[in-house]
Amino acid sequence: MTEEILRVRGLRKRFPGVVALDGVDFDLRPGEVHVLLGENGAGKSTLIKMLSGAYHPDEGQIFVDGREAAIRTAEDAQRHGVATIYQEFNLVPQLTVAENLMLGRPPRRFGIVDKKAMYRHARELLDRVGVDADPRAPLESLGIARMQMVEIAKALGLRARVLIMDEPTAVLTTSEVERLFAIVRQLKRQGVAIVFITHHLEEIAQIGDRVTVLRDGASVAEVPADTPEDELVRLMVGRSIEQQYPRERSTQGAPLLEVRNLTREGVFEDVSFEVRAGEVVGLAGLVGAGRTEVVRAIFGADPYDSGEVLVDGRPLPRGKVTAAMEAGLGLVPEDRKGQGLVLGASIRENLGLVTMRRATKAGFVDRAGQAKAAARVAEQLGVRMSGLGQEVRTLSGGNQQKVVIGKWLLADAKVLILDEPTRGIDVGAKVEIYQLINSLTAGGHAVLMISSDLPEVLGMSDRVLVMARGRLTGELSAAEATQDSVMALAVGELEETA
Ligand SMILES: Nc1ncnc2c1ncn2[C@@H]1O[C@H](COP(=O)(O)OP(=O)(O)OP(=O)(O)O)[C@@H](O)[C@H]1O
Ligand SMILES: [Mg+2]
Known part of the structure; x- marks a missing residue:
């Protein structure tokens, strides 16, 4: 018996010239927000790509509901209830907002795409994330922050049990971050398990429950989300960082x-x-x-x-x-x-x-x-x-x-x-x-x-x-x-x- 929805043990992944993951353990419970923290290149995105079927581990195991699972494709992930919002958007800028929201699974009637149903459903999803955009507009007309909200709306449309978000707040404004957090809290209450990646340390205590720290491809610690920031930094980079803003003024010229x-x-x-x-x-x-x-x-x-x-x-x-x-x-x-x-x-x-x-x-x-x-x-x-x-x-x-x-x-x-x-x-x-x-x-x-x-x-x-x-x-x-x-x-x- 296990209460974990997802369990990862000893995950390893090598690319030509780099060891991206070098032994990662990770547990995810229903209703928690589990933060993945680590320096640029530590392996966060690589880890979640294994959970979503985009990459395959060289070694190690992934368990879903206590049973070992082979997540080989995006469809496998979807079948297990795992939805992912990638850091690098998975959207197609030239398609409309609605088409992006229903990429690969548009509503059909008698075998043909039911546009009316598609736009209606798109409108509902956009309303859930509070984005005021025309479902018929090309996605690229939205700007990067609203594109990100579309990515989130798309994941919500999949009704996932596990929602993985790779730096969702990087391109959002303060008010959009608040809206996102409200959505995350609502999903938590429904028992959805959330994996959350961010470089904004202050967000961790605000939205997180636990933190897994990755360093050089290995999981080095699992700590509560209210761990002091300087301690998190130390775990992450292996030293403390002084002087956040070391501006040194220089002489000004023309x-x-x-x-x-x-x-x-x-x-x-x-x-x-x-x-x-x-x-x-x-x-x-x-x-x-x-x-x-x-x-x-x-x-x-x-x-x-x-x-x-x-x-x-x-x-x-x-x-x-x-x-x-x-x-x-x-x-x-x-x-x-x-x-x-x-x-x-x-x-x-x-x-x-x-x-x-x-x-x-x-x-x-x-x-x-x-x-x-x-x-x-x-x-x-x-x-x-x-x-x-x-x-x-x-x-x-x-x-x-x-x-x-x-x-x-x-x-x-x-x-x-x-x-x-x-x-x-x-x-x-x-x-x-x-x-x-x-x-x-x-x-x-x-x-x-x-x-x-x-x-x-x-x-x-x-x-x-x-x-x-x-x-x-x-x-x-x-x-x-x-x-x-x-x-x-x-x-x-x-x-x-x-
Ligand atoms: N397809 C690939 N081919 C070669 N190397 C890769 C590939 N994907 C990832 N890597 C390498 O694996 C390492 C881990 O990358 P990853 O994207 O997981 O880092 P990250 O923790 O998400 O960093 P960031 O905070 O910058 O997004 C990096 O050195 C990266 O260059
Ligand atoms: Mg990344």
């Missing part, structure tokens, strides 16, 4: 990025600011305030109607990414999968995307030099990989993010725009990225950072700009910027010109 009266009708209006050499400027605001839209326009990825962008004193042509890159502008986008990486290419190729372009244009490609530089950057960022030839697709989520950042480090961008740079990055690696930002500004580069993580914005910015509803609502010095002062501007309370 403005490297100047944005003047930038306007895109209906999206943002009259946005003006500058970022100086040696400076980190934070761009805060609620999701939907227009921050991503503004930086995409600056970078030339989206058009704008009027205004001007200057890099190092020279105006940039509108809507030309290549010109922006050549002028020394870099953008780490919020959607690394869609815009930051070539998934089928190697780490080396991805790191070299910008520099190789330049070299090819200049007519001289120093392949050996490129490879050396790529190796140095990968080392600097602590990318966990089997080698530079590894396909980016097979890197863990956090390590993919490091590659996107590394691409611009290698390109030596004068002005680096970071849109949610530490999304999916573990606590230890975050500090490394902050240190990189410090060394960039010490070297005379300028950094513009969008982040929804307020402590991060406050901790790392020399100056904070705040946006609300497509406009800049205020500017705060590092000394003036607090949780409250930023939030007040973010909801558009102060300095409002009605």
